Every structure is written in structure tokens, then in C-alpha cells.
Amino acid sequence: MTLSPTAIFLLLTLVKIAVVLLITLTSVAYTVLLERKVIALAQNRWGPSRTGPFGLLQPLADGIKLFLKEDLMPLAVERPLFVIAPMIALACALVSIAVVPFGKLTVYHGVDLFQISDVNIGLLVILGITSIGVYGIALSGWSSNNKYSLLGSLRASAQVISYELALGLSLVGVVMRAGSLRLRDIVTSQAHHGLLSWNIWPQLLGFFIYLMAAYAETNRAPFDLPEAESELVAGYHTEYSSMKFAMFFMAEYANMITVSCVATLLFFGGASSPLGHLLPDNFGGPILSVIFPVLWFVAKVFAFLFLYIWVRSTLPRFRYDQLMSFGWKFLLPLAMVNIVATALVLAFRS
Template structure:
């Protein structure tokens, strides 16, 4: 395959994934407003387009047309670059996620932008850098509420990043790889009985991951960095127009990434819950069905995110830190010990 074919197909893949991701971000916002509206016994957006389906477009146009205000006392270079860092990290992390079976055309995998051996580490590393956008935005805003929100976010990320990373060690021990494609392939043999959540007995690790992921993405009940009742809007108090929209997009893109990782590591990724129970449906359907399974699982995780926001109250900050350090972290370490012991006992039998 020539370099130009590789470059062309790679650019097309990146463009398609970016368009789908940004569209998904817009309609995840609509889904959240609709679902929370129903939970609170109201309609949610219903005026713009049929059933309110054009509301994300109207919101986008409004944010583009709003005046971009920059307070006089801010440190301008960091104030401007902070939302760019947050959004860039949120978009880059999706590049190593495999969306379907490995199907190649002219040597290029169609359903994966970058298949790297340390894909899981890449996601953890890139998402960790995203907190710099929040921290710098709070400091550069020269606003006490923004600074408090940024400090909370930094402390929250450090606290829960440990538990999140340790929760994934059990999956890595079981699969023996950091390659996301290999992790999914090892869960695809016997349907849901092969998934790490069921067959791998990693349900404790999953719940640790889920709790830590809520805190990492600053979502309820761990949305302390932007607690409206305490900090006005937290780290993005001074932002308006598209800079505010970029923080908003980064938050929802991170939600989608977290849902993708949970699907890949614990619920078989693109694999069917029925395994090889059903025969082949032809080459086209065999290529598209895994993508549909993947999208369905990610959608269920996003729905869970929204459901939790609509039903659980916000933690106090001392409760948040205590929960991370005194409960999740020891539980994650215990899960690694038990998983290692279990794998060690099984090893001679294989």
C-alpha cells in the first residue's frame, strides 16, 4: 500500500469519527435534558424541530453568535488556551478506541483510527492531561470561585485517578495485554460469559471504575468543581460564547470516552452477547452488527450517567475525598490481590 492511500484513508477515518463524536456530544446533551425532564415530571426541549430534535443545532448557533467576553483582569494567554487543552484531550483519547471488528482495506483498519499496543495507557495518559485545561482556566480567570473550582478538580482527579487506574489492573492481569483490540478479542469467544464483568469476575473492578469515572468527568454526584450553589459555575465562571462551549463539549466527549472504555474492558466491546450462537448474516451485516452492539452498550452507559444525575444528590467535599481515599482505593488494591490469587491458582490447571 502506498503512503498516499494510507494518508487519505486515515484522514477520512479521523474526519468521520470527529463528525460522529461531535454529533453524539450534541445529542447526548439533548438526551440528558429530555431524560432529566422526564425524571422531574416535565417535558424538556420540545419547541425547536419535531420533539425538540433540532435543539442542539439552535444551542450551537446561539453559542457561536454570542459575544466572546474576556474580563480585563485575566491572564489572557492561559485564559484562551485552557478550553483548547480541555477539548483537544477529550477528542484525542477517542483515537485508540476500536469501534468494530478488525476489517482492513488496503492495509488500513476501517473501524480503528490507531491500533497501538498500549492503547489503554494512551487513554489514561491523555485524559489525565485534560485536567490542566481546568486548572489553568481557574487560575488564569483571576476569580476566587474559578480558582476554588480548579483546585477542587485537581484534588478530585488525583484522588480518583489512582482508584480508576488500579481498577483496570485486574482486567490487564486477566488478558495480559494493554491493547484494546486484544482485550475485546479475548471476550468475544462465548458471548457475555466471556466478558470480564461476568466470566472474568471483575464486577467489583467495574463498580470502582464507574464511581471513579463519575468523579473524573466531574459529573453528579461528584460535580464539586462546578457546584452552582457554592461556586456560581466553578472553573468556567468567567467564560462565555465558544470558550464556554468548548468546556461543555469536552465534558460530554469525556463521558463518551469513559463509556467506550467501560464497554471495551468489561462488556466485550463490539462483541455480541450471544457469541457465535447465530450464523453469519453476510459480509456487510457481519461488519456493521459489531458497530451497532458497541453503540448500544455505550448508549446504555450514557443513559446511566444521566439517570444518576437525575436521582442522586451532590456529595459534600469531605465526603468526596473520604470516599476516594478510604473506600475506593483500598477496595481497588484488594481486587488486584484477589484477582492475582485467583489467576495464580488457575495457572497450573491450564
């Protein structure tokens, strides 16, 4: 039986979605292991080392443990919202991966093998989807009927709204330079001369603002006030257990991966080689020329994840007033200065 072109297109798309989802969830699990190992080294201890060789099966053991734990439901919670909140958080964290191009343009039967959906406003799609994720946190705190959970969710909502503005404005300079919101166009604009073409050099200020705002957006140290253990027990997920707690955990690490992917695409040339056109596009034959860009992309994302963990193991937590002042009084004006400076430079060049 011969499949029609439409059937082939749908089948390849479904396979691609399944593969990307599997890789993302596996990456989330092993990012947790990477964090535990790196922080252990920073604190002069071993970290997970018993489950499997070098502790490589620890994420599997953690997943089985969480799945088999009793799922407790406190009596006073608002049940429908309590259940749906972690689903919203995880879904928004995973859906944003759909527009990320993680390899060079490779079309087979009309399907781009290294990007689920090529949208001409891909950057706006990522910003929009990730901003919805805070609803999961806000609903979890309110529906738990617990004062610590509510305080944690209020902190998270205020923090995300405050830093989202600076994060969005920090990317305007990159968009102005590329002249497009399509992620492949932004990557292509940085591919000509390798690392000399990367946006990190002319947009160093924008990158700094993006990095700081991204740490706050993902509720990571030193901006992890919504789940400050010393103040709020466990913050917005105090009342959660079993797989509902795991969903929040997975959402946080999936957001870390998304932030690292966006930073790689916008400031470090995405899947393009740092050597630029010194290496021909068909270097290594048809197979290696497709594999190398994916490896470059993975290496850059890994470097960002390592930086995330390094910062957590090094810096103490902010005070809440310092957190808000840093976002509104420092990062936001700095982002506006970056936009004006980029606009002036581009105007003089033209």
C-alpha cells in the same frame, strides 16, 4: 492518475479521522439533548420540544446561539492561558477516541476502518491523555483571576488526582486477565462465549470502582463539586462565555463518551456480540457482519450514557470531605483488594 499505496493509506486515514471526529461531536451534541429529555421525564415535564420534531434540532440551535454570543474577555485575566485552557480540555477529550476500536477488525488497503490508531498500549494512552485534561481546568481557574474559578479548579485538580489512582488500579484486574494493554486483545479475550465471557462477572468489584471513579473524573453528579452552582457560581468556567464556554461543555460530554467506550471495551466485550459464537462471524453476509458489531458497540455505549444521566437525576451532591474520604479511604483500598484477589485466582488456575 493512479495513487500510490502510501497516498491511499494517508487519504483513507484522513477520511477516517474526519468521520470519527464528526460522529463524536454530533454524539456530544445529542448526548446533551438526551440528558435534557431524560431528566425532564424524571421530573415529569417535557424538556426541549419546540425546535424541530420532538426537539431534535435543539442541539443545532444551542450551537448557533453559543457561536453568535459575544465573547467577553475580563480585563484582569491572564489572556494567553485563559484562551488556551478550554482548547487543552477539548483536545484531550477528543484525542483519546483515536485508540478506541468501535467495530470488528476490517482492513482495507492496510487501514483498519473501525479504529484510527491500533496501539499495543492503547489503555495506557487513554489514561495518559485524559489525565492531561485536568491542566485545562486548572489553568482556566488560575488565569480567570476570580476566587470562585480558582476554588473550582483547585477542587477539580484534587478530585481528579484522588480518583485517578483508584480508576487506574480498577483496570489492572482486566489487564491481568487479558494479558495485554492492547484494546483489541482485551475485546477478543471476551468474545468466545458471548456475555458469559465478559469481564463484568469476574471483575464486578473492579467495574464498580471504575464506575465511581469515572463519575468523579468527569466531574459529574454526584461528584460535581468543581462546578457546584450553589457554592461556586459556575466553578472554573465562571468567567467564560461564547465558544470558550462551549469548549468546556463539549469536553465534559466527550469525556463521558470516552468513559462509556472504555467501560464497554473492558467489561462488556466491546463490539462483540452477547451471543458469542452462536452467530457465525459472516452472519447476514459481508456487509451486515461488519455493521452488527458497530451497532452492538453503540448500544452498549448508549446504555452507559443513560446510566450517567439517570444517576445525575437521582442522587444529591456529595459534601467535599465525603468526596475525598470516599476516594482515598474506600475506593483505593478496595481497588488493591481487587488486584490481590484477581492475582490469587489467576495463580491458582495456572
